[in-house]
Amino acid sequence: MGLRIFSLFALWILQFxxxxxxxxxxxxxxxxKIIDHWNLRSKLNLNVDPCTQNATWAPExxxxxxxxxxxxxxxxxxxxxxxxxxxxxxxxxxLFLLTELxxxxxxQNILNGSIPPAIGQLSKMEYLALGINNFTGRVPAELxxxxxxxxxxxxxxxxxxxxxxELxxxxxxxQLYIDSSGVSGPIPQELSTLKSLQTLWASANxxxxxxxEFLGTFSNLxxxxxxxxxxxxxxxxxxGALTKLEDLRIGDIGPSDSSLDFLENLKSLSILSLRNCxxxxxxxxxLSTLPNLQILDLSFNKLTGKIPDSFKNFPSLQYLYLGSxxxxxxxxxxxxxxxxxxxxxxxxxLTGNVPLDRKDILINVVGTSIxxxxxxxxxxxxxxxxxxxNTKCRTKNPTTSFSVNSGGPEQVSADGINFDDDxxxxxxxxxxxxxxxxxxxSSSGIFISNPNGPRYIAQTDSQITNTLxxxxxxxxxxxPNSLRYYGLGFENGVYQIELHFxxxxxxxxxxxxxxxxxxxxxxxxxxxxxxxxxxxxEAGGSKRALMKTFEANVTNTxxxxxxxxxxxxxxxxxxxxxxxxxxxxxxxxxxSEFNSSSGSDRKxxxxxxxxxxxxxxxxxxIGSVMYLWxxxxxxxxxxxxxxxxxxxxxx
Ligand SMILES: *[C@@H]1O[C@H](CO)[C@@H](O)[C@H](O)[C@H]1NC(C)=O
Ligand SMILES: *[C@@H]1O[C@H](CO)[C@@H](O)[C@H](O)[C@H]1NC(C)=O
Ligand SMILES: *[C@@H]1O[C@H](CO)[C@@H](O)[C@H](O)[C@H]1NC(C)=O
Ligand SMILES: *[C@@H]1O[C@H](CO)[C@@H](O)[C@H](O)[C@H]1NC(C)=O
Ligand SMILES: *[C@@H]1O[C@H](CO)[C@@H](O)[C@H](O)[C@H]1NC(C)=O
Ligand SMILES: *[C@@H]1O[C@H](CO)[C@@H](O)[C@H](O)[C@H]1NC(C)=O
Ligand SMILES: *[C@@H]1O[C@H](CO)[C@@H](O)[C@H](O)[C@H]1NC(C)=O
Numbered sequence: 001m002g003l004r005i006f007s008l009f010a011l012w013i014l015q016f017x018x019x020x021x022x023x024x025x026x027x028x029x030x031x032x033k034i035i036d037h038w039n040l041r042s043k044l045n046l047n048v049d050p051c052t053q054n055a056t057w058a059p060e061x062x063x064x065x066x067x068x069x070x071x072x073x074x075x076x077x078x079x080x081x082x083x084x085x086x087x088x089x090x091x092x093x094x095l096f097l098l099t100e101l102x103x104x105x106x107x108q109n110i111l112n113g114s115i116p117p118a119i120g121q122l123s124k125m126e127y128l129a130l131g132i133n134n135f136t137g138r139v140p141a142e143l144x145x146x147x148x149x150x151x152x153x154x155x156x157x158x159x160x161x162x163x164x165x166e167l168x169x170x171x172x173x174x175q176l177y178i179d180s181s182g183v184s185g186p187i188p189q190e191l192s193t194l195k196s197l198q199t200l201w202a203s204a205n206x207x208x209x210x211x212x213e214f215l216g217t218f219s220n221l222x223x224x225x226x227x228x229x230x231x232x233x234x235x236x237x238x239x240g241a242l243t244k245l246e247d248l249r250i251g252d253i254g255p256s257d258s259s260l261d262f263l264e265n266l267k268s269l270s271i272l273s274l275r276n277c278x279x280x281x282x283x284x285x286x287l288s289t290l291p292n293l294q295i296l297d298l299s300f301n302k303l304t305g306k307i308p309d310s311f312k313n314f315p316s317l318q319y320l321y322l323g324s325x326x327x328x329x330x331x332x333x334x335x336x337x338x339x340x341x342x343x344x345x346x347x348x349x350l351t352g353n354v355p356l357d358r359k360d361i362l363i364n365v366v367g368t369s370i371x372x373x374x375x376x377x378x379x380x381x382x383x384x385x386x387x388x389x390n391t392k393c394r395t396k397n398p399t400t401s402f403s404v405n406s407g408g409p410e411q412v413s414a415d416g417i418n419f420d421d422d423x424x425x426x427x428x429x430x431x432x433x434x435x436x437x438x439x440x441x442s443s444s445g446i447f448i449s450n451p452n453g454p455r456y457i458a459q460t461d462s463q464i465t466n467t468l469x470x471x472x473x474x475x476x477x478x479x480p481n482s483l484r485y486y487g488l489g490f491e492n493g494v495y496q497i498e499l500h501f502x503x504x505x506x507x508x509x510x511x512x513x514x515x516x517x518x519x520x521x522x523x524x525x526x527x528x529x530x531x532x533x534x535x536x537x538e539a540g541g542s543k544r545a546l547m548k549t550f551e552a553n554v555t556n557t558x559x560x561x562x563x564x565x566x567x568x569x570x571x572x573x574x575x576x577x578x579x580x581x582x583x584x585x586x587x588x589x590x591x592s593e594f595n596s597s598s599g600s601d602r603k604x605x606x607x608x609x610x611x612x613x614x615x616x617x618x619x620x621x622i623g624s625v626m627y628l629w630x631x632x633x634x635x636x637x638x639x640x641x642x643x644x645x646x647x648x649x650x651x
Pocket of ligand 4: 167169190
């Protein structure tokens with residue numbers, strides 16, 4: 001009996017001694033101060049040793065999490081996670097006493113101030129996550145000391161200044177997330193040493209200069225995102241060596257002459273988005289040999305020639321965006337493969353037909369001469385040809401106004417305006433015309449990271465302030481790329497456009513959820529009237545109404561209001577896919593008619609329109625063709641006579 005008690009006791013002593021080495025006292029003290037500094041006592045009441053075996057805060061799923069390495073005679077804290085708990089204030093100096101930390105995750109909080117240079121002391125660091133916080137100041141050069149780093153994230157912050165060249169010392173780095181971080185200036189040449197990188201998210205920053213050639217030497221890259229920066233093209237040919245790329249998104253680069261030749265050997269691609277990159281030339285036949293490509297977005301470029309017949313052999317393609325280029329010829333019928341889900345070829349000089357038997361696919365052919373017999377409203381489909389550029393349009397019973405409750409039901413406003421129902425479900429490539437033929441809407445793009453997520457309509461139950469028409473703002477249209485309203489069959493003349501906005505997806509709460517930024521552009525009749533528009537900032541808060549008023553001319557029976565995402569803002573706060581245009585309602589009404597006698601006035605308008613069209617390639621054609629048409633009416637210019645069929649005329 002006595003022996004048994006003794007041996008149990010001995011076993012207990014042994015276990016205690018073997019399994020429970022003590023934690024380095026300096027670290028115990030530091031972690032307790034950190035917990036108090038960030039007010040975490042209620043979530044993590046550390047009244048025993050932080051490295052206690054099997055502690056509830058040690059498993060990978062715990063949050064807050066502290067995990068240790070006890071392989072030595074003392075234990076060291078190696079993992080610290082305080083994720084999405086809205087801890088605020090600055091980083092306490094005590095953090096830098098945890099010198100054995102190899103994994104620090106402070107993502108999704110509201111930490112502020114700057115990152116202290118002492119971060120450079122945490123030389124064991126392999127995973128450092130500081131994303132979605134409110135940090136300011138410069139990105140510290142001392143990060144370059146953490147040469148064991150495998151993954152670094154400081155996305156979605158408010159840093160200033162440029163990236164420190166010292167980051168080039170992180171030669172083991174495999175993942176770098178710095179999108180929407182606030183950094184600007186040139187990308188340092190010193191970063192050319194980061195050859196282990198597999199993932200680089202660098203979008204929505206103020207980077208300047210050319211897209212670095214050296215990115216093409218990062219032969220391990222699988223994911224590269226550089227949209228919404230001030231970087232200039234062309235896309236370097238060196239990118240042709242990135243054969244492991246699976247997801248490539250470049251967009252919104254300044255005027256350049258890029259080509260698609262570099263794509264030939266990028267056989268691993270499944271997502272390819274090169275929107276608004278100034279890409280010219282023809283679409284290479286061989287693009288269709290990319291075996292895994294599911295999403296292809298080449299919209300808003302300067303592509304010419306035909307859509308290759310070889311596209312009928314695209315093995316995996318589901319989403320095809322070729323809108324707003326200079327493509328011509330017939331839409332090859334084979335392009336609509338059995339796998340294809342969405343096709344947008346809008347605003348090109350394309351002809352032909354959408355096959356009758358494919359009502360199942362989402363399709364947008366507005367601004368082309370392609371017949372789409374599947375359109376929900378045949379009469380309006382005639383009107384939409386007025387957007388294609390080679391058609392002179394006129395109307396017998398012209399419209400002089402339209403009003404739409406974006407994303408919501410019919411609604412009469414406090415001052416008696418009847419806003420039409422606009423609750424139709426739109427998708428990845430949609431064109432919908434209202435039952436009264438006064439307006440149409442097109443939407444283009446998918447929320448790539450969240451294909452089953454938002455339904456292109458946002459909604460709230462909350463009251464909207466700063467308006468008598470709260471209901472009008474409780475629904476909104478949203479879009480991952482391009483959202484357009486068209487006024488149809490308008491009397492030519494001067495119009496007033498009222499755009500109603502209220503931010504109903506983002507808020508200003510004291511939480512990481514309040515750190516989102518939505519930025520988008522608005523074009524009216526091809527002219528950019530809002531750039532980097534931020535509803536929340538301009539309205540002075542979330543769920544607050546804001547109306548912007550503009551004036552524009554209708555010269556070919558169509559009003560075109562185009563909301564477009566240029567890659568800026570944050571991507572995922574407070575939810576995945578919270579970015580891109582949002583609009584609550586539209587109201588357009590005529591101010592005055594043009595003087596019908598005044599020919600010179602009309603020419604002036606046409607020229608004005610032509611200038612503003614900029615990168616919107618398809619519209620440029622409209623502008624110039626309209627100009628030619630007016631010239632033609634003047635004596636002495638009768639040679640310009642090869643006018644195409646007047647499909648747009650109706651009565
Ligand atoms: C910790 O958990 C492991 C595995 O579940 C177990 O073998 C061990 O005895 C536990 N240690 C303590 C001190 O509870
Ligand atoms: C950080 O936020 C706290 C409030 O949480 C505030 O008192 C403090 O002034 C801020 N510090 C800086 C540097 O902005
Ligand atoms: C870290 O880096 C800086 C500058 O790159 C250097 O001056 C410093 O000595 C390094 N060491 C530590 C522990 O911060
Ligand atoms: C780190 O980077 C800086 C700047 O690029 C360089 O001057 C320094 O020599 C590098 N340090 C090490 C240890 O490589
Ligand atoms: C972030 O910091 C800014 C000042 O830099 C402050 O105005 C804002 O309220 C902070 N946001 C949150 C959610 O704490
Ligand atoms: C429009 O025409 C009327 C009369 O036909 C004339 O009085 C007026 O000045 C004209 N306005 C413009 C802007 O040309
Ligand atoms: C619209 O037309 C009017 C009258 O012809 C002209 O004065 C004005 O400049 C035009 N506005 C735009 C934006 O083209």
